Amino acid sequence: MDPYQNPDQQSDATIHAMVTRLEQRAQHPFFLRLIANYANQVRTDIPLHILDLGCGTGVVIRQFETRLHSESTLIGADISSRLLDAARTHSPGSRIHWEKLESAPLPYDASSFDVIVMHTLLSHVAEPEVLLREAHRTLKPGGSLIVFDADHASTTYGLPDYAKTRETDQKLVAAIATHPNICRQLPRLLKHTGFELERHSAEILSECGRGDFWLSSVKGFARLIPALGILPDKEGQAWVESMLSSHEAGTFFAAGSYYTFFASKR
Numbered sequence: 001m002d003p004y005q006n007p008d009q010q011s012d013a014t015i016h017a018m019v020t021r022l023e024q025r026a027q028h029p030f031f032l033r034l035i036a037n038y039a040n041q042v043r044t045d046i047p048l049h050i051l052d053l054g055c056g057t058g059v060v061i062r063q064f065e066t067r068l069h070s071e072s073t074l075i076g077a078d079i080s081s082r083l084l085d086a087a088r089t090h091s092p093g094s095r096i097h098w099e100k101l102e103s104a105p106l107p108y109d110a111s112s113f114d115v116i117v118m119h120t121l122l123s124h125v126a127e128p129e130v131l132l133r134e135a136h137r138t139l140k141p142g143g144s145l146i147v148f149d150a151d152h153a154s155t156t157y158g159l160p161d162y163a164k165t166r167e168t169d170q171k172l173v174a175a176i177a178t179h180p181n182i183c184r185q186l187p188r189l190l191k192h193t194g195f196e197l198e199r200h201s202a203e204i205l206s207e208c209g210r211g212d213f214w215l216s217s218v219k220g221f222a223r224l225i226p227a228l229g230i231l232p233d234k235e236g237q238a239w240v241e242s243m244l245s246s247h248e249a250g251t252f253f254a255a256g257s258y259y260t261f262f263a264s265k266r
């Protein structure tokens, strides 16, 4: 059901909701800080060959473009030509190379890249291990893999009733993430695919009272719930109304946690 597995097969309304959400969340200061936290740890004194795998509309590789050595080569690659079109539109004058991928194997030589970034990619692919093996093959020895993802399994939108909150959270998460618990799997998956886990960091993004970051997610769900049949119509409308009215009333609650893993190719 996860629409990010095959964006090009989605309706225009769903693609519009995806593009809007990806771009809006990347304007949020908290989310920008999470990207900056790892982007600032990449070397800027030498040119690098960097791949943003599953780049979507390009929000992450654009951040690298402003930071890296000017002779670096930047590639934003994705399976969705419609999201890549949005990436081009959002990056006028950029020197990023946008590349349309088929499913694995990746069309890159072994030991090509200094850095590969996967930003909220692995929670959406059917076989994360296959992409991790491909990342390992295409990284240079000593190269860095940065995996950033949501621990969707802990994302929650507060409703007055706890049982209803849990039930709805599970349905929403199941509809937009193929692997809601990918962060909990990554220490094992990285080891099995030949990576050395160097370090990780995690942060919780919570909003209490009024929403901002999570409200743009609610507005995305307002489009996705009927488009994907996530909840029965009336139930979906009631959930969206409850979120919007709690925001207006100053009683909104939503939270989720995000992890960044730094791994190196042995």
Ligand SMILES: C[S@@+](CC[C@H](N)C(=O)[O-])C[C@H]1O[C@@H](n2cnc3c(N)ncnc32)[C@H](O)[C@@H]1O
Residues within 6 Å of the ligand: 004, 005, 006, 007, 022, 053, 054, 055, 056, 057, 058, 059, 060, 077, 078, 079, 080, 083, 101, 103, 104, 118, 119, 120, 121, 124, 125
């Ligand atoms: C949640 S979006 C994240 C986009 C972007 N990294 C961001 O955070 O704004 C997931 C992206 O992964 C892409 N994707 C899904 N499966 C893929 C695959 N096997 N290889 C490359 N990209 C893939 C989707 O098309 C989508 O753009």
